[in-house]
Amino acid sequence: MARYLKIIFISAAAAVFxxxxxxxxIWYLPFPEDIxxxxxxxxxxxxxxxxxxxxxxxxxLAALIYFIFRYRARPGHRAVYDRGDRPVNILATVxxxxxxxxxxxxxxxxxxxxxxxxxxWNFPRGANVLKVEIMPQQFAWNFRYAGxxxxxxxEDDIVAPLNQMHVPVDTPVVVQMAPYxxxxxxxxxxxxxxxxxxxxxxxxxxxxxxxxxxxxxxxSALCGIGHTNMRGFLTVESREDFxxxxxxxxxxxxxxxxxxxxxxTAGGILTKWGWKWQxxxx
Amino acid sequence: xxxxxxxxxxxxxxxxxxxxxxxxxxxxxxxxxxxxxLQAMVIRWQQIYIGVEVPLVGKLIWPDSGGILTPDIYNxxxxxxxxxxxxxAITPLLTGAFGNFVVPLQIGARDMAFPVLNMLSFWVFxxxxxxxxxxxxxxxGPSASxxxxxxxxxxxxxxxxxxxxxxxxxxxxxxGVAVIxxxxxxxxxxxxxxxxGMGFFKMPLTVWGFWLSSILNAVFVPIIAAGLIFLLxxxxxxxxxxxAGSKATVKGxxxxxxxxxxxxxxxxxxxILILPVWGIVSDLLATFSRKPAFGYKATVVSMCxxxxxxxxxxxxHMYVTGMSPLLGKSFMFLTLLISIPTSIFFLNWIGTMWKxxxxxxxxxxxxxxxxxxxxxxxxxxxxxxxxxxxxxxxDSMFLVGHFHYTLAASVFMASFAGIYxxxxxxxxxxxxxxxxxIHFWVSFLCLNYxxxxxxxxxxxxxxxxxxxxxxxxxxxxxMPLNKMISMFAFALGLVQLLFFFNFFRSLFRGKxxxxxxxxxxxxxxxxxxxxxxxxxxxxxVVKTGPHEYSHPDFKGRDxxxxxxxxxxx
Ligand SMILES: [Cu+2]
Ligand SMILES: [Cu+2]
Numbered sequence: 001m002a003r004y005l006k007i008i009f010i011s012a013a014a015a016v017f018x019x020x021x022x023x024x025x026i027w028y029l030p031f032p033e034d035i036x037x038x039x040x041x042x043x044x045x046x047x048x049x050x051x052x053x054x055x056x057x058x059x060x061l062a063a064l065i066y067f068i069f070r071y072r073a074r075p076g077h078r079a080v081y082d083r084g085d086r087p088v089n090i091l092a093t094v095x096x097x098x099x100x101x102x103x104x105x106x107x108x109x110x111x112x113x114x115x116x117x118x119x120x121w122n123f124p125r126g127a128n129v130l131k132v133e134i135m136p137q138q139f140a141w142n143f144r145y146a147g148x149x150x151x152x153x154x155e156d157d158i159v160a161p162l163n164q165m166h167v168p169v170d171t172p173v174v175v176q177m178a179p180y181x182x183x184x185x186x187x188x189x190x191x192x193x194x195x196x197x198x199x200x201x202x203x204x205x206x207x208x209x210x211x212x213x214x215x216x217x218x219x220s221a222l223c224g225i226g227h228t229n230m231r232g233f234l235t236v237e238s239r240e241d242f243x244x245x246x247x248x249x250x251x252x253x254x255x256x257x258x259x260x261x262x263x264x265t266a267g268g269i270l271t272k273w274g275w276k277w278q279x280x281x282x
Numbered sequence: 283x284x285x286x287x288x289x290x291x292x293x294x295x296x297x298x299x300x301x302x303x304x305x306x307x308x309x310x311x312x313x314x315x316x317x318x319x320l321q322a323m324v325i326r327w328q329q330i331y332i333g334v335e336v337p338l339v340g341k342l343i344w345p346d347s348g349g350i351l352t353p354d355i356y357n358x359x360x361x362x363x364x365x366x367x368x369x370x371a372i373t374p375l376l377t378g379a380f381g382n383f384v385v386p387l388q389i390g391a392r393d394m395a396f397p398v399l400n401m402l403s404f405w406v407f408x409x410x411x412x413x414x415x416x417x418x419x420x421x422x423g424p425s426a427s428x429x430x431x432x433x434x435x436x437x438x439x440x441x442x443x444x445x446x447x448x449x450x451x452x453x454x455x456x457x458g459v460a461v462i463x464x465x466x467x468x469x470x471x472x473x474x475x476x477x478x479g480m481g482f483f484k485m486p487l488t489v490w491g492f493w494l495s496s497i498l499n500a501v502f503v504p505i506i507a508a509g510l511i512f513l514l515x516x517x518x519x520x521x522x523x524x525x526a527g528s529k530a531t532v533k534g535x536x537x538x539x540x541x542x543x544x545x546x547x548x549x550x551x552x553x554i555l556i557l558p559v560w561g562i563v564s565d566l567l568a569t570f571s572r573k574p575a576f577g578y579k580a581t582v583v584s585m586c587x588x589x590x591x592x593x594x595x596x597x598x599h600m601y602v603t604g605m606s607p608l609l610g611k612s613f614m615f616l617t618l619l620i621s622i623p624t625s626i627f628f629l630n631w632i633g634t635m636w637k638x639x640x641x642x643x644x645x646x647x648x649x650x651x652x653x654x655x656x657x658x659x660x661x662x663x664x665x666x667x668x669x670x671x672x673x674x675x676x677d678s679m680f681l682v683g684h685f686h687y688t689l690a691a692s693v694f695m696a697s698f699a700g701i702y703x704x705x706x707x708x709x710x711x712x713x714x715x716x717x718x719x720i721h722f723w724v725s726f727l728c729l730n731y732x733x734x735x736x737x738x739x740x741x742x743x744x745x746x747x748x749x750x751x752x753x754x755x756x757x758x759x760x761m762p763l764n765k766m767i768s769m770f771a772f773a774l775g776l777v778q779l780l781f782f783f784n785f786f787r788s789l790f791r792g793k794x795x796x797x798x799x800x801x802x803x804x805x806x807x808x809x810x811x812x813x814x815x816x817x818x819x820x821x822x823v824v825k826t827g828p829h830e831y832s833h834p835d836f837k838g839r840d841x842x843x844x845x846x847x848x849x850x851x
Pocket of ligand 1: 184221223230
C-alpha cells in the first residue's frame with residue numbers, strides 16, 4: 001500500500017512539475033533570433049556546453065536513481081565496507097580529472113578563445129566600417145556618428161535622436177562606449193552582445209547585422225530607478241536608407257555638440273562626448 | 283571554564299560556551315532567512331502583478347505608495363534580499379550555527395580557542411544585523427544599488443537619495459569584523475585544540491569544510507572591508523576613489539578598481555559559503571549510506587585545491603567590462619580548472635553511496651538533493667566561466683538561476699540537513715520526520731521549478747533586475763513562464779512555514795532523542811544531552827577515522843565510534 005502511495009505521489013509531483021511549462025505553452029525556449037554575423041559562434045559554445053552538462057548531469061542522476069532502488073536499506077542488506085582509497089580508485093580519479101580537463105576545459109577554452117582572438121576581439125578595419133560612439137546615461141542611450149570626415153569630435157558629428165541607433169545591414173559596425181554617469185550595459189539579445197559601459201573607460205565591441213528590422217536595446221546593468229525603462233531601438237536597414245536617415249538628422253543636434261566639444265578634454269577628464277576615437281581599434 | 287553559578291545573563295545571553303553561541307547564531311540566521319525570504323516573495327509578486335498592491339503587508343510597509351511597489355522600492359528589495367540572504371542568513375546558519383556548535387565537538391575540544399572572542403564575534407554580528415535592519419526604517423529606504431553596490435551608482439553620483447547606502451556599508455563592515463574574529467577563532471581552534479589522536483586526516487570532512495572556509499574568510503574579508511571603507515569615504519567625505527568620467531571633478535578614480543576588489547573577495551565568498559556544504563554532504567552521505575566516505579583523502583585534496591584556486595578567478599565576473607584579452611583568457615582557463623576538483627569529489631559522493639545501505643532519513647533526503655541541485659548549479663557555471671557564452675548570458679536570469687542553484691538551493695538544503703541532523707544534539711529532541719519529509723519534497727520540487735525556469739527564461743534572453751520585464755517585446759512571450767515561477771516561489775515560501783512550525787514544536791514537544799539517534803561515528807555523538815560547558819569529561823583519545831561504518835570484522839553494530847579501536851585483522 002505504502003509503495004503504491006509513493007508511486008502515486010511521485011507521478012503526481014512529476015505531473016505538477018511538467019504542467020507548469022506546458023501551461024505556459026513552452027518547455028524549451030529557443031534563443032532570440034540571431035541577426036548577427038557571428039552570433040552563431042556564441043550559440044555554438046553554448047550548445048557544446050549543453051551537451052557536456054547533459055551527459056554529466058545525466059550520469060549523476062542515473063546513479064542517484066539506480067542507487068535509491070538498488071542500495072536502499074532493507075532487512076538482509078548490508079553495506080560493503082570500501083574506503084575507495086586503493087590504487088585502482090586513485091587511477092580512476094586521475095582518469096576522471098584528465099577526462100574533464102581534455103574533453104571539457106580545453107575544448108571550451110580553445111573554442112571560446114579562438115572566437116575571441118579571431119573574431120570578437122579582432123576589430124575590422126577599412127573604408128566600409130561604420131564607427132559609432134555610444135554614451136549611455138541615466139536613463140537613455142545617446143548615439144553619435146562621425147559625419148562626413150569620418151572623425152569624431154569635429155564640427156560635423158551627428159548625434160542621433162535619443163534611444164535611436166541605425167546601422168546599415170551587412171556592414172561591420174565598431175562601437176566605442178563610455179557612460180555619462182554610472183555603469184550601464186549595452187545589450188541586444190538578437191546580436192548576442194552584452195558590453196558594460198564603465199565611467200572613465202572606453203569599451204569597444206563590434207558586430208555586423210545580417211537582417212533588416214527593428215530590434216530592442218536594453219540596459220543590463222542596474223543603473224538606478226529607471227533601469228528597466230532604459231530601452232533603445234536598433235534599426236537595421238539598407239545602406240541607402242541609412243544614409244538618408246543620417247542626412248536627415250541635420251546639424252541642429254551637432255551644433256549643441258559644439259558646446260560640449262569645447263570642454264571635451266578639460267583637465268584631461270572626459271566630459272559628455274569627451275572622448276576622441278581610440279586608435280587601438282583603428 | 284567554571285560551570286557553577288551562571289546567571290541567566292551569562293548562561294543564555296553573554297555566554298562564552300560555543301554551543302550556546304551556535305544556537306544564538308541559529309536563531310539569528312533563521313530570523314533573517316525568514317526576512318530575506320519574505321522579500322523574495324514580494325519580488326516575485328512584483329514580477330507578475332506589476333502595479334498591484336502587495337497583499338497583507340503592502341500598505342503597512344509602504345504607506346506612501348499605497349502598498350504598491352515603485353521602481354525605487356523594487357531596487358531596495360532586490361538589494362536587501364541578496365545582501366541579507368548571503369551575509370545574514372547563510373553565514374550565520376552555516377559558519378555561525380553549525381561551525382560553532384559542531385567543530386569543537388567533532389575535534390574533541392572543550393571549547394573554541396578564544397571563547398570570549400567568540401562571544402564578541404556574535405554580538406558584533408548581532409549589531410551589524412541591527413544596523414542593516416535599521417536602514418529599512420529610513421524615510422528614503424535602505425540601499426538600492428544592488429547587493430554588489432557597484433559605484434558610481436552607490437556613491438552620491440548615482441542619484442539614490444538618503445543614508446541607505448551608508449548604513450549598508452557600515453553594517454557590512456561590522457559584519458566583516460565579526461566574521462574575521464570568528465575566522466581567526468576557527469583556524470586556531472582546528473590547529474591547536476584537536477584531541478590527542480585526531481590527526482588532520484582523521485577529521486570529519488565537515489571540520490575540513492569549516493576550516494578551509496575560515497581560512498578564506500580570514501584572508502579575503504579584510505579586502506572587501508577595505509574596499510567598503512573607501513566606498514564609505516566616497517559617500518560621506520566626498521572623496522572620489524571610485525568615481526571617474528564626466529561626473530568626476532578630480533583625476534585618478536576608477537569604478538573598475540572597486541569591481542576588482544569586490545570580486546577578489548566575492549568569488550572566494552562563494553566558496554566560503556559552499557565549502558562547509560561540501561563537508562557536511564560528504565559526512566552525511568557516509569553516515570546514511572553506512573559506508574566510509576569514499577576517497578576521503580582525494581576529497582580533502584580537492585577541497586584544498588578549490589580553496590587555493592578560489593582567489594585566482596575573480597575576473598570571470600568582469601569579462602564584459604572591457605577586460606584585456608590576455609586577462610580574459612587566463613581567468614577563463616583558471617575558472618574552468620575548478621571543474622576538475624569538483625568532479626572528483628562528485629565522483630566520491632557517488633562512490634560513497636555505491637554499494638551502501640541507504641537510509642532515507644530526513645537529513646539524508648536533504649543531503650542527496652544537494653548532489654542534485656549542486657550538480658545543476660556547478661555545471662551551469664561552465665557557461666558563465668566561458669568568455670563568449672558569458673557575453674550573452676552575463677547579467678541575465680540565467681545567472682540568477684545559476685547562483686540560486688549553487689548558493690540558495692545547495693546552501694539552504696545543507697542548512698536544513700544540518701538542522702534536522704544536529705537538532706537532537708542541540709536540543710535533546712528529534713524533529714518530526716513526517717513533517718520533515720513533506721517539507722523536503724515540496725521544497726525540492728518547488729525550488730527546482732523556480733530556479734530551473736529562471737535558467738530557461740535567461741536562456742531566452744531575459745536580463746535581470748527588471749522592475750517590469752514586460753516592457754521589452756522580446757520578454758513578453760516569457761511572461762506566462764515568469765508567472766508560473768512566481769507561483770512555485772510562493773509555494774516554496776509557504777512550505778517553509780511548515781518547517782518553522784516543526785522546528786519550534788519539536789523544541790518543546792519533540793520526541794526525546796537518545797545519545798546517538800543516527801548511529802553516527804563522530805565525537806559529538808559520544809556525549810549525552812545536555813552537553814555541559816566544557817564538553818568532554820576526562821581525556822578524549824581518538825583512535826579511528828570519522829566514518830567507520832559497516833566494518834566487516836566488527837560484530838554487533840555497524841559503526842565504530844572515533845574513540846574506539848578498529849578490530850585487528
Ligand atoms: Cu541599467
Ligand atoms: Cu565567481
